Amino acid sequence: MTLRLVRKEARGDLPLLACLAVLVLVLAGMCAWAPSLAGRQEDRALRQRVAAAQAGAPLITLSTVPEVFNSGPPALDMATLLGDGRTLSHRLSGSAARHLSFAGSGGYDYNPATLTSPLPPGETGSSTTLAISHLPDARAHLRYVSGHAPADRTPIGAAPQIGLSQATAQALGVRTGSRLGVEFARVPALQRSPDARLVVSGIFRTAAGADDFWGNRPSLVQPSRHPAQHAGGTVLAVSGLVGTDAADRLAAAGVPGPSVTWQLRADLRQSALDRARALSGPLSRYGTDLDRALCRGTDAYTGGESCAVGSQHTGPLTVTDALTPLVGTFTAQDHQARGLATFAVDALAAVALATTAVAVRLLLRRRKAHLRLQRARGASTARLVLLRSAVAWPVVVIAALLGWAGGRLLAPTGVSGTPRPLSAAVLAATAALTVSLLTWLAVREPPRPRRTARRRRTRRPVAGRRRVVVEVTVLLAAAAGVAALRSQGPDWVLGAVPVLLALATVLILLRLYPLALRLLLLRARRGKGTVGFIGAARAAHDAPATGLALFVLVLTLGTAVFGGLVQRTIGDGLAAGAAWSTGADASATTAGDTAPAPDALTGTSGIRTALQHLHALDLVGQADGAEIPSVAVITVEPRQLAALAPHSPLARTLRSALTGPAGTTAGAGVPLPSVVSPALRARERTGGFTSTVEDHGRPPVQLALDPVGTLSAADLRDPLLGPITAQLAPGTPLLITAASADHLMPQQSSGTTVLLLQGDGPGTSTAALRSAAARALGPLATVRTRSGTLSALRDDGLTRGLENVYATASVLAALSGLLAVALELILTSHERSRTTSFLRTLGLSGKAAGALHFLQMLPLAAAAAVGGTLVGVVEPRLMAPTLNLRQFTGGATQPALRTDYALTLALVGGVVLLILVAAATETVLARRRRLGAVLRLG
Known part of the structure; x- marks a missing residue:
């Protein structure tokens, strides 16, 4: 076998080798591109959920209360404490220190205190509370219309400065320069309620477009009124901003230390899911590591653990980690989404490999005479297999490498998903081995029959028993796969179960619909026409030959129907999930x-x-x-x-x-x-x-x-x-x-x-609902609207990603299936044309010949439509115990599975139309043949 012979063989097989190369190129490219694309979608979905969660409160916070009474005069240096707190990230282990950063310079909050003066104008039978906060990040989201921002450094002995919003100043009846008397909660060490005076340094107005920022602290912008908890009347709740050293001045007045908080922000800009998972371990140990490093002994004043941040004595440090539970919930939902996506991906791979097998069969059919000649001249089976492999394998390898390179070039970078080189190698090797295996089956020497009188009578029963063994094996494998799916849910291995179900359905159809056609033949024999009888007879005879095309059609249609069912179920369940989350509007x-x-x-x-x-x-x-x-x-x-x-x-x-x-x-x-x-x-x-x-x-x-x-x-x-x-x-x-x-x-x-x-x-507007809720339960109530919840559920990244996977896989599988059906019909068209040519020479008209073509193809279309619909509708119900779509919809229970009948009818109509178009095309080509060509074909 020389290189010249290989090139000669390749030139004769260029069209089908190009088809094989395109299939391998697409599969290898998908293995390099699709995981990264899916990873980008997962990262986007996780960032979306993190952003939604952080809209209400920071996900990671580090807080403590400074001890201001641990020495003679109360002492507190808040500026130093806030600066020293930023060094606490050094206690994070592993790569977490690189993926976590402090947001701002930290802040502090006092519990709401009673405002003793001035009393709000026109208020009787009510009280006023003032919450004091130091929030450095607020400066970028407001503008002072009077006065100036509270000073971070005020002279010793001067009153702390406070900034109020316009609405708060109007509600209190104060202006720049006014003084506020505040009484704080009683301190056990002093046996009295400490009080302090604050001076209004400025009045601010929020900047446009800063609603997201102020949504976490609405009382800083707008005062609110709510019922008193333990007494009659109402409470007017207001808030204000103070400078850094306001805590120092309040500590000197006997006010206990505020709650100091540092917010940590996770860097999830790239590889969000991978980084979030890497943070889970260090965050779970963060609080323990801080206590071990910074806390020693017991505080004599509080009786609790005494810690030190820099030079400041504090209480225990508390780490609030809401990121790890959020990532855990997201990972469980992502695992379910990946399991559902494997059904579409494995179906696409199976359809592509089936198309490869059809292309190789057609190639060998075209080379049948040539292979017989080579065989007659003494070529061995191994030589013929190696010759075909030497032609096809380089094409497969080059296509796989080009597809992998193209997929890596198009794949997004900086995402959690990683390419799958092993999957690409397995698919390319499967395509290459398919060429060698089918070549060996085509050119192998038939076994020499034994010289016994009973050999001819036992050949057909042995072949029948082999077919029965194969069918029973496939049915048992499909049943075992369904049982495994029902017990443990989908994964990358069990994702191939729908392929087994489609194969089992095809085997059953190949047993049933030829039998039904033979029953029709009994009635057709009594009729006067011959077209119906011959068409049904040929369809029954050609059923095994079209088994691969039927498999491709059933699998493609079943996967598309399954995807439509999942999307319809999730779409209908979103409304129920939003209603369950909010209870009403x-x-x-x-x-x-x-x-x-x-x-x-x-x-x-x-x-x-x-x-x-x-x-x-x-x-x-x-x-x-x-x-x-x-x-x-x-x-x-x-x-x-x-x-x-x-x-x-x-x-x-x-x-x-x-x-x-x-x-x-x-x-x-x-x-x-x-x-x-x-x-x-x-x-x-x-x-x-x-x-x-x-x-x-x-x-x-x-x-x-x-x-x-x-x-x-x-x-x-x-x-x-x-x-x-x-x-x-x-x-x-x-x-x-x-x-x-x-x-x-x-x-x-x-x-x-x-x-x-x-x-x-x-x-009824959303604003009216929120206003009514805040008026009834106060500003701290968490308000959720049905429309907002439904919009958030519909925009969820995992749901959209699952829809994109099924849509993309269905389109690619349909294109590959279309190619497979076309090649399969070309492969079997010789027998149909040969039958038609015989009948044409016996006087069959052109219209009758066209009807014969349609009758031969119609059973295949009907079987594909029935089988694909059954697979798509029955398959999700077989795995219903582990098909947890509630993770995407919310709600009290698993949403009821709902078949998208409009999509199913459209898909079935498309399959039937495809086969009928193929029959029409074959009829048109048959009519163009002249009598000489018809006689030669017959």
Whole structure:
């Protein structure tokens, strides 16, 4: 075998070798480009979630309280402390110190203090609280319209300076130069409440476009009013900005140290997911490392651990790490998304390799006569296989290298995803070995038959038994793959299960639809026409020969239908997830047992509200006296819920169970009707419950709770429970009772208050909902709107990435499948044309010949449509136990699987149209043949 012979063989196979090269080039390029592209999408999704989380609060903070009473006169040097705090990052281990940086120079906050003077104009029966903060980053987001910013260095003995917003200054009736009297909480060491005087140095206005910054601290911009926690009246809450040394002056006045906070920012600009994972380990040890290095002994004043940041004595250092849990949740969702994406990727690889096999078969068919001649001249099987391999393997290697280089060139850099050279090598080697294997099957010497009389009779049964063994093996492998998927979920190995399912479906179809065609033949024989009979007979005879084309069509169609089902399920589940997260058009959540003023709930027309209080109580069963700790007790007003959501099953259940007759009053000795969860009912099957609620300085309150109903599964999934059950751990026993229980229990700082807000129509604006929520629960309430939540869910990077993967894979698989079907039809067209030519010589008309072509191809189209649809619809339902799409939609339960029937019909129509177009093309080419060509073909 010489190089000249190889070049001669290659020139004759150029079209099909080019087809093989394109397939390998695309596969190798995808292995280099797709992982990096997916990694960029993951990084973008993680940065998106980090940005959304940091909009409410920093993800990583380091805080401590300086000890100002650990020496004779209280001493505090805040400027030095803030500067020394930036050296704390040196305690981070590994590469975390390079990926974390301090945001700004640090700041501090005092607890809200009582403003004693001046009193706000026109205020009676209310109090005013002033929160003092040092926030250096705020200077870039405001502009002083009067006076100047608080000085970072003021003369000793001078009053600390404070800056107020225009709205705050107007509410307090002050201006630049005014003095504020502030009384702080009592200090145990001084046995009195320290007070101080602050001077207003300037009045500022927020800069345009700074809403995102001030969203974390809205009270600095706009004062707010909310109900008092333990007394009547309202509280006017205001905030102000102070300079660096304001803490020093306040410490000299006897005010204890503020909470000093340094914010750490993770550098996630490049390789966000990889960097976030690398930070998890050092962050988990960060607090322990700081305590070990900086904390020694016990402070005599507080009795707690004494630490030192630079030269300043402080309390224990607290590291708040919200990044690691966020990354853990994201990783779990990303793992599910990757598992779903492997179905599309593996299907694309299978279709491409099937197309490769069809191209090689067509190449060998074109070389059939030449191979016979070479065989007759004495060429061995090994020589022929090596000759074909020597022609094809260099093409495969060069195409793989070019595809890999092109994919690396187009792949984005600085992302978490890494190219897959091993996958590219495996795919290229599979394509190359396919050439050698199919060549060997085509040119191998048939086994010499034994000289026995029974050999001819046993040949066909042996081949049939081999086919049965192969089919049973494929069916068992598909069943085992489905069982593995149902038990552990998808991964890069089990992603090939849909390919096995498609192959098993094709094998079943190849058994069934020829049988159905033969049944049709029994009826066609009795008819007068011959076209239908011959078309059905040829379709039944050619069924095994078109098996590879059927496999490609079924797999491509099934993957596209599966992708449409996933996208439709997620799309429909997003609305339910947003409704579950907010409970209504909007929800406001605040810590503690807050009782808004009645006019705060009814002051906005066009908005209906319902209040829910969550308490954690220890219950005692009346029947057996068993204690049930940490029961979630929710108090609601059933009529409010029914007015807010008239069609809610939970509202109907609570209204019928908790609404007593008119004139009934609740008292400590009167059992309160309640509705319990099935888990709580199982703990106490017959009797009621009692609970003792204690409040410092007051006698304990005894509550009696009488269960009158059990929550159904539909009640537990009702969106009205979504915002409040988000505060509970899974499996927490639940009890719902009437709001009259709130009047029996003292107000407490523990628990949660949730306010549901529903607009009377679609015209209710988001701003109106937020304003009503802030007026009812105060400025510290967390407000979520349904429209905003739904928009955030739809824009989630993982969801969009999954849609892009299925769309891209489906398009590429469709193009590859189109090529495979075209090559397969070319490969089998000789037999169909030969049959048609015989009939044409016997007088068959051109129209009848065209009808014959359509009848021969129609069963293939029908089988592909049925098989692909079944694979796409049944496959996700087989793996439903591990197909966790709730991670993308939220909500109480897994969203119901919904087939996109419009997309399915369009795909089925496309497959049928493709095959019919091929039949029409073949008919047109047959009509152009002259009689001589027809006779030669016959």
